[in-house]
Amino acid sequence: MLPDTLDITAIRADFPILSREVNGHPFVYLDSGATSQKPRQVLDAERAFVENFTSAVHRGAHTVAGEATELFEDARARIARFVGVGADEIVWTSNATEGINLIAYGMSNASLGRGGQAAERFRLGAGDEIVVTEAEHHANLVPWQELAARTGATLRVIGLEDDGRLRLDEAAAIIGPRTKVVAFAHVSNVLGTVNPVSSLVDLAHAAGALVVLDACQSAPHLALNLGALDVDFAVFSGHKMLGPTGVGVLYGRAELLNALPPFLTGGSMITTVTLTETEYLPAPARFEAGTQRVSQAIGLAAAVDYLDAVGLGAIEAHEEALGGRLLDGLGAIPGVRVLGPTHGAERVGLASFVVDGIHSHDVGQFLDDRGIAVRVGHHCAQPVHRRFGVTATTRISTYLYNTADEVDAAVQAVADSRAFFGVDR
Template sequence: MTTTAASLDVETIRKDFPILSRLVHGDKPLVYLDNAATSQKPRQVLDAIVDYYEKHNANVHRGIHTLAEEATALYEGARDKVAEFIGAPSRDEVIFTKNSSEAMNLIARVLGEAGPGYRIGPGDEIVITEMEHHSNIVPWHMLAERTGATVKWFQITDDGRLDLSTLDSVITERTKIVSMVHVSNLLGTINPVEKVVKRAREVGALVLVDASQSAPHMPLDVAALGADFVAFTGHKMLGPTGIGVLWGRLPLLQELPPFLGGGEMIEVVTMERSTFAQPPHKFEAGTPPIAEAVGLGAAVDYLTAVGMDRIAAHEHELTTYVLDALSAVDGVRIIGPATAEDRVAEVSFTYAGIHPHDVGQVLDEQGIAVRVGHHCARPAVVRYGIPATTRASFYLYNTTAEADALVKGLAQVKKVFG
């Protein structure tokens, strides 16, 4: 579908998403505000997956029959679409994984096994931030335990921004990699990646960016971003589950060792030794997520047709509206930046005297789907001295009317628990 007006025709967009028309709890219209966890899928993506299975299903790359050639073309075509979507200089820099967690684990694993130039070992330092998702914390803890390296981090300010006043002391000559989130899944903060990249370059450190919450919501140009690796996942950007992307600079991917061994990632195998294929296939052992890649390609087509600039503008307006609406609710404390500047429409909050799980349950009874808990970002939640939050996260198909429904729902929460 294509829209032509300056602003999004959200009502037309919503018609592409079958699930948005369903009722829950009998007669309650679904208000889906859990997009930071996973997005809904347009019919165009669902149709692409069904079409693949009905007409083209086969394994990829080595077959010479018609179905194998068609499946390969669809799979590699999806790689081309993703490469163009993120501004990758080469399609060979796009590696399909099962999600962003696997993408970041891949880099953490191979850096512990790399050659002398990139290997992380005793005395080396790994830098992360206090606002990371667990998938960008745990792999580095595991690497540090295996290798004797040290994990350091940037702290968060009271208003939900990265504290970069310690930039020069956190990133030092000992730093081998900085791995940081582009947009916080808890706070909604858009981080100044370019400042961190500049400092990392001064000391010769690599940079990995977790773009799981930015790729769906704003234009992403990996070349302009300046990082060495970028990870994101398909299911948060209208695609299916089970497919993620790792982008890496081609010379680095060529030099780093494989992640997993098996079929497809090899060059030659003898009984004595194995040699490995060039990227991206070196990092895609075994049968890949073919149907999922096809679905992701269709999602990229959809987002491109709508326009990422326009999606970002729509969500910026929603962010301002939601922050203002929630700030007016007595007892609500927003966790994260209080304004829409350098922020996306993912708003975590507490409600005085009411546990987030109770908030989420009463909202669900009204058809409003939000996420409760620490959102796999426990260190950030602990930093704010709270056990958990309620998070309402918006996307291109959400409206100000749904933000109003959230506020109205909170009034009902107050009635029940106030």
């Protein structure tokens, strides 16, 4: 039995898609690690804005433009409160990937001399080091590879223990006087591991390095206070936390955002433009060139209101129970290996696994035939799969709207797949 922390029946009624069937079966959605479903409250908020307030924010002087701007900035303030920071420290992006690229390219521009003395701390060159982990999503690896290539800096990697946890002794040896950036995921999208943020922040700041936190898999599931975590930058995506696609969030400490040279340039992020030079607005506007993703920001604000109303503590407890049930069920199936830590380690309610003798895509197709949606492949994290000697896994990821029966159905389907593919002999 799961703890009575959430009114699952009421929650599920808010998500229209969960009432449909797939392949003649009730739809079981266990792929929230990739993208979450959206409740009616989010759909209604975005629709209401489009129907009643569509206008260019921060541009028009007419009534509706003013109303739209107020709603847009109110959404920013609600997101800021949700993660414990100031509204001027929240930048709208298209997704978390854009947010990380924004930081990396801003640092690249600083390394070319843009931004003057204020941007000095962002400049990289030969002998400087960028530190990531072996468990990173490609979005928090490739931009740093590119930054290293552009500046001559060296990329260094913190490895993993066999149980999927970070090698903190290795981190302490790697992070030092040459380190300029330490970038890592709060929660691994493959292993489910909740990484020790405070330990890594302490190591980085003691070395004078900046910390970039990928919070894509933590913001939807854990109570997140970025101010208390003392990170310098953080990113997360709306579509993983009940919000629309096409909107993400970059957090940066105000003094850092105001010193970082912009990445995308154009309209709305300037003060003065001549034919030869341009002066930029303070953050966050200096990073929001062009027409904004306004209705999506409104929808994301409605999503965090929904999460607040349900309660992140209750969501975390619910998913912890589902995750334990999932690990127990998969662990009881012969020939199934779950990547990452099992019981006793801090982790979220997802599990990536291999079934001996069956390709992950075939496992996923078998589950899909029963109406169960999961993720298959390398999950945009090839290095961590390579670390554990596999090319792909099947991933089951839970969220606040999932039930114990759905987890049990998925586990049973995984068990049944062994007989179907003839590997249970």
